[in-house]
Amino acid sequence: MNDIVENLRKVESTLLEGVKLVAVTKTHSVQEINTAIDAGVTDIGENKVQEILDKYDHVKPVRWHMIGHLQRNKVKYIIDKVCLIHSVDSLRLAQEIDRRAAQHNLVMDILLQVSPAHEESKFGVPIEDTETLLRDILRECPHVRVCGLMCVAPFAEDPKDVKMYFDMVKAQYDELGKIQAENLDFRYLSMGMSHDYQVAMEAGSNMVRVGSAIFGKRVY
Numbered sequence: 533m534n535d536i537v538e539n540l541r542k543v544e545s546t547l548l549e550g551v552k553l554v555a556v557t558k559t560h561s562v563q564e565i566n567t568a569i570d571a572g573v574t575d576i577g578e579n580k581v582q583e584i585l586d587k588y589d590h591v592k593p594v595r596w597h598m599i600g601h602l603q604r605n606k607v608k609y610i611i612d613k614v615c616l617i618h619s620v621d622s623l624r625l626a627q628e629i630d631r632r633a634a635q636h637n638l639v640m641d642i643l644l645q646v647s648p649a650h651e652e653s654k655f656g657v658p659i660e661d662t663e664t665l666l667r668d669i670l671r672e673c674p675h676v677r678v679c680g681l682m683c684v685a686p687f688a689e690d691p692k693d694v695k696m697y698f699d700m701v702k703a704q705y706d707e708l709g710k711i712q713a714e715n716l717d718f719r720y721l722s723m724g725m726s727h728d729y730q731v732a733m734e735a736g737s738n739m740v741r742v743g744s745a746i747f748g749k750r751v752y
């Protein structure tokens with residue numbers, strides 16, 4: 533448990549100015565998560581709806597982020613629990629979020645997940661289709677506020693090898709952020725995980741999702 537606090541301080545000391553840390557808590561216990569919260573973590577990320585539901589009532593007050601692939605039929609379980617959904621990659625998913633948000637009389641903050649490397653196994657919208665998806669969502673989903681982009685870079689032994697992907701997403705973020713719309717408020721560029729967040733920050737990320745560098749290796 534002490535390790536968590538020590539690791540957290542190390543990660544914090546490497547964050548560039550203005551970068552928000554989302555501590556990724558998937559597979560980790562409520563006790564470990566509360567240790568991190570006591571040490572100052574304000575935002576946590578989970579990638580499975582079921583894990584959010586299992587932990588939600590036992591974790592101290594914190595901002596929850598949904599960072600993993602989200603099935604439409606599960607949106608209803610988390611719509612009133614998370615502050616930001618990072619992983620929107622289709623109009624149909626955005627429409628379901630919109631519908632559930634309307635029922636709860638709220639506006640849900642989302643990011644569009646971009647897949648810059650054209651990996652078939654990965655989720656995310658191809659970078660060249662992002663603007664069309666964004667414009668469709670802005671037109672059809674008034675209870676959704678699009679706050680930026682997210683990406684998961686392909687794994688590379690040397691994270692410098694994926695900097696070009698982060699650069700591509702940053703360029704797209706800057707471009708799309710110029711669009712004027714009521715429900716567009718580009719503030720978050722969510723890029724970078726434990727092994728590549730330093731490179732992602734150099735490329736302009738302002739939100740990093742860091743798990744194992746804080747909590748240690750995950751045991752599934």
Ligand SMILES: *Cc1c(COP(=O)(O)O)cnc(C)c1O
Nearest residue numbers: 556579599725726741742743744
């Ligand atoms: C697990 C996960 C992370 C954190 O990964 P680490 O390598 O443990 O830092 C970040 N983003 C997403 C989408 C994840 O699923």
